[in-house]
Amino acid sequence: MxxxxxxxxxxxxxxxxxxxxCVLPCDVKRRIEDARKNEPWETAQGILDKIIENYGIAEANTVPxxxxxxxxxxxxxxxxxxxxxxxxxxxxxxxxxxxxxxxxxxxxxxxxxxxxxxxxxxxxxxxxxxxxxxxxxxxxxxxxGFGSENMSRLAMLKPSDGVEGVKAFILKTVEEAGPNPCPPVIVGVGIGGTFDKAAYLAKKALMRSLDERNADPYYADLEAELLEKINALGVGPQGFGGRTTALAVNIEWMPTHIAGLPVAVNINCHVTRHKTALL
Amino acid sequence: MERKIQLPITREIARTIKSGESCLLSGVIYTARDAAHKRLCELLSAGKPLPFDVKDATIYYVGPTPAKPGQVIGSAGPTTSYRMDAYSPAMIAAGETGMIGKGKRSAEVVAAMKQYGAVYFAAIGGAGALLSSCIKTAEIVCYEDLGAEAVRRLEVENLPVVCVIDSEGNNLYETGRTAYLNTL
The missing domain is CATH 3.30.360 (Dihydrodipicolinate Reductase; domain 2)
Known part of the structure; x- marks a missing residue:
């Protein structure tokens, strides 16, 4: 003991x-900077530049x-x-x-x-x-932050809705949120478990490094497919149009009941913050 | 090219600001978010005067972080505006001409903006450290008990905002996305 x-x-x-x-995690910074390089829309480029400038100021001065x-x-x-x-x-x-x-x-x-x-x-x-x-x-x-938390949703889908139903629900959630959660967003998804466990998994998914994909190739492929589909919506940074609507989709899953397919989407903004210490 | 706007924004000036226009605002603005709006609108429905002059006022939806020693104000970016939708039509009718926040607005708010002449700006959400450098003075006007939600009078210099919805109801959230998608 x-x-x-x-x-x-x-x-x-x-x-x-x-x-x-005050200090944005390195994986989030890298995603934003990569997104800036790949962003074709001029307005969106300008916003991503300001976002990068902002976290630089915050880190240099230890301000939020x-x-x-x-x-x-x-x-x-x-x-x-x-x-x-x-x-x-x-x-x-x-x-x-x-x-x-x-x-x-x-x-x-x-x-x-x-x-x-x-x-x-x-x-x-x-x-x-x-x-x-x-x-x-x-x-x-x-x-x-609650700008993004407020745009999070949970659905108790039917097993017959399957993976297509899950994808449709995630896309609908991000599209309806539009400019409200400060895009580019990070999308945490929890699939399975119970009503409450799905929500917990979605929150936990937001803690995973953006450099890390789901260990199961099936879910890793689903994350990649959803990220591409979200970035084809055209919402863009701050909702003014552009490619960069999301920086990552992280999915966590667990066993569930034969009658159910719970899915929770916990949205986080581009200021996705977490810091860990090991005692 | 950014348009420099000296506050206050009269209803006439409001009608000249167009959706999609990038603006730099200088002058006096007031802060108010959920809890302050609730109190302000209770005063309005009771026919009582507001603690500040709302005529031609621009209101910034923000709850800043506390100022560190030597700072005027802490980080001060916009909060999501739809939570103020229940209150904005009354505020606009009372004289408010500018709102600064981020995210969508309701049809009722847009209708009031068209009727009276008001504009809705967005500042970059999540860029609070950058935006606070445009705030030169900050003082609490009322509702100090609300902490971050107290009403503050701010003097700003070249605060960067984008007109999202103008007084004709044009909406950059719709036109910007469509314009981008049309390039694909």
Whole structure:
């Protein structure tokens, strides 16, 4: 059994929250820069140039890339041989509180979805835990903006809808979102499981590096096909037309019921942020 | 070529700004997003005065990050505009002539823009660090309790925006996409 002090989680999460919000991951930068090279539409080229300039300024000055510094999603992969000394939930929220307060990040969380009073410190975190073998603790902090979150959709398709139904639903979701989620977007897709697991898989898909394709060639081909189809829609950066509507499609899947075909699409904007540390 | 526009935008000027035109805005704008719009429109329906002069006002849908020491304002890019669709017709009727955000607008908003003479601009979503450099002063006007959603008075210099929907209802989100697809 390995002991990890809860305050180490707090410090790590506070640091990751600031880094994630100010420094765009290299894989996302590369995709944007490649898209700029392959973008034939002049207006779209100009927008991609501004997007590149923007994340450069953010990184150089340690300021947020986007003012929507998001709800703070925290993914913990906890080794089954790890014991956390202290209150895990409180330690995570304290990390968010500290990162968002000391890092000059926006506080965008309301305590109650209907009565809507801001909590003032961006807590609570959206916390996801997974128990894995080993004695390490992996922490991923992923600020999630709501311009793109609001354009996400879930459908309980029928088995007879098949892969064509899944493709049609994903394309429809991206096309209807149009300019709203700040394209170019990253499309996280979850297929299978249950109603809630599909949504979780879609969110998890957004954490995967854009340099990595699905390990199963069938799904890797589906990702490539969907990316091509999305980029044939013509929505373009910011919705002003162009080739670059999406930077990547990441699919995660899992077993499901004989009667069902759940599919969830979680859209992220070009400011797709996540930062991981291993304790 | 960008068109330089000195604020405020009168209804007459609003009618000269065309969909697809890139503009650089300079002068005073106000910030308001979801929660502030709700309060402003409650005042309007009660026949009470607004905390700032809405006549010929341009409103930027933004909730900035807090300013770091030495900064005027933190990152300050646009938020998605459709959430303000329920409020914008009343704001336009009260005198608002410019809106800055990103994303689609409802038919009701476009109808009010045509009727009164107003324009809808988009700034680049997700470029908050870049856009904040155009903001020269920022002060809270009201609703400080809303934090990032408080109404702020900003003086901006050459704020880069694109007119998406003009006072005739032309829409760059439709025409831009069609024009690009026609080149394929």
């Amino acid at each position: 390995r002991e990890i002090q809860a305050n180490l989680l707090t410090e790590t999460i506070a640091r990751l929250a600031v880094e994630a919000n 890339i986007c003012q929507d510094t998001g709800v703070c999603c925290v993914f913990l992969k906890i080794g089954q041989d790890v014991h956390i000394e202290g209150d895990l939930r409180a330690a995570v929220d304290e990390g968010v509180r500290r990162g968002y307060t000391e890092g000059y990040l926006r506080k965008s969380v309301v305590k109650d979805p209907l009565r809507r009073r801001n909590t003032g410190d961006n807590t609570p975190a959206m916390l996801y835990t997974e128990i894995v073998p080993g004695d390490r603790l992996e922490i991923t902090v992923a600020p999630k």
